[in-house]
Amino acid sequence: MIRIGLIREGKIPSDNRVALTPAQCKWIHKNSGDVQIVVQSSPQRCFTDKEYRQAGVEVKEDVNDCDILFGIKEVPVSMLIPGKTYLFFSHTRKKQPYNQALFRAMMNHQITLIDYECLEHEDGQRIIGFGFFAGVVGAHNGMMAWGKRSGAYDLVRVCEQKSFHELIHTYFGLRIPAIKIVVTGSGRVAHGILEIMNLMGVHEVEPDEYLQRQYTYPVYTQLKGGDLYQHRSSGAYNRAHFHEQPEEYTGKFLPYARETDVLMNGIYWDKNIPRLFEAQDIRESSFRIQTIADITDDAHGSVPINLGDQTIADPVYGVDRRTLQKTAPYLPGSIDVMAVGNLPNELPRDASRYFGEQLIKYILEDLVKRNGSGVIQRATMLDKGKLTPHFDYLSDYAGV
Template sequence: MKQFKIGLIREGKIPQDSRVALTPAQCKWLQAHRPHLSFVAQPSPTRCYKDEEYERAGITLSEDISSCDILLGIKEVLVNALIEGKTYLFFSHTKKKQPHNQQLLQAVLEKKITLIDYECLEHEDGKRIIGFGFFAGIVGAHNGLMAYGTRTGLFRLDRVYKQKNFKELIHTYFGLRLPNVKIAVTGSGRVAHGLLEIMNLMGVHEVEPDEYLERRFNYPVYTQLKGYDLYKHAVTGNYSRQDFHEHPQEYVSKFKPYTRQTDILLNGVYWYEGVPRLFETEDISREDFIIETIADVSDDENGSVPINKRTQTIEDPVYGVDRTTKEITNPYLKTSVDIMAVGNLPNELPRDASRYFGEQLIKFVLDDLTGNSNAVLERATIARNGMLGSHYDYLRDYAAGMQQRSSG
């Protein structure tokens, strides 16, 4: 069997990410159980797993990774760090023609690189195979509740990143008593699963959408809103998941009644151009729009949450949007809606998130990556040897330098 040397590259994007694609223990296990694989880790002072941990696991540390066949990262690789002719796996954030990564895709093509995007690894029905969404939901739900507690003064939550791991975070919820809030959780994927995990850990009771809309409760409740709860066809009033994903522009949002009954919105909807927004920017001026805090875990600027105007940092995750002027303000003002929007939420629990991610990578991707390619990998290959992949011809103008702005 062909030998493969796999390199774990140092993250270069600022703010620097501390997550890894494979943990030291996972690399050690792979070298023992997949003799055709060997690993090299580029030294990094900011990784959540230290260089010494990789060394103790028997993994070579080397600044020079040019001998590696496959290079694994997390965030976008800096253009000047790309090595010609290599195969890379990372989140490139180019599939939606994001303007800030146009130069990255151009460089990938110029350097005849093969780029497989984690975000594009999907089953035939479009379900994502690999990702950090669950831990994004965990941290996003915590931060959303934390922001509401800070805003109202009714309870206090500490920051996630101050905890050593997820297990320690759970211990911080012991004794927590939430007020009689109503929380809307949107989405049905990994992010939503993370959001629901925190709802259950915090003792928030689930109620059905119709019951949620009809009354207030004397205890904290949440309702989960999936596709058929959120959207309907503009003409027929029906909802078909497949038709919605193929023709989202033909659908309209059904979320408006929930804006009159919701204190906190935890948004886990995967948004792309054409998908209806949950509400419109002008709606926040209405007297019956009572949402005070929105955790936009998906973090699409002007996306499903139209008043998400910018991405914040882990250190400073919350800002306000004035209900009248729609301008950005400081958080926690009575005249504003608070927005929690951070692009790298799982980085608050980097070791747990990395271990979870690596397990999926080993289970669903690695054997095919180093064996015979399959349809899943083909659909995720944005570029192969400097040519756009067969599923990404729509990026041709974007890759050629014609700026086509799209939200997200």
């Protein structure tokens, strides 16, 4: 019997999402005789202890007897249980300095770490994640911010709705003026953004038409890799080569900045990938963008005027076009930026249900049977406290 524990989230601010819902735990118990789910009691979780107990799941404080522990956000060092196998988003694969102490503590505690972010299909596509609902919430918040700046309409807060279904009903009768919106990316985040664009009645147009025409109704265009980057010498774009040698490419986004009111950013970024634009570009009078929803939320990343996270309670700030300093939102002479690191927390039950479905479908069986799955091996950053070969590049970060 394999015992899986759903741990209480300890990071501040607290996260209320879960890896498996009560109904999913009940399904696992019914369909897998060799797995038992245990839930660590939590007052913050979007599904209550009572809901898990009603689904036949044991709820208790001590999960030391579990073999595998599922979390969502980083586990505080003080809450780590030595020798266990953990699955959570560690935010260490890019050598994030703020989690270096956590990574080294896991090594000292001989922990096996399987990072959700590293669970990928053979072609490199992420298997599980909250990206779709990050896109949904981020797109809504971006449109909410533009409505507040323009005074054209007033959208409700997502976090005040009980479900995605309830949120959709708030769009009935919504009239959006003839604005132009760019959506960047092609993954789960972008799919969530597109869902909101379509629900709000924003029409899709091709990138070339978007640059050449003005419209009497709201439109968006989706920009993928080849629309955003080109090789410095050949001018071409090859996806595989771009991901191997991104420093050989340059960005080609600026023409869109001159034709866009709202930017919905859903692209992956790391330090070697060109930014969409440079911070000083916003000083130009031709830079038309007024609202940016930086849903992938890399501070000073693909959106260089992302000056850091806001909160769900206060998701938007301004950036002064002249000084590039943070201001209050919606001021003349500023650009509004929506940047929040835990957007799916605004729809936690829907987001958790979606996440758990993917976890059950693609990961759980291989994890429990320990059958040497390549997917799980490639996502295992630490094996009993030791760096695995796939993550040798972290040796300096890990201090080995």
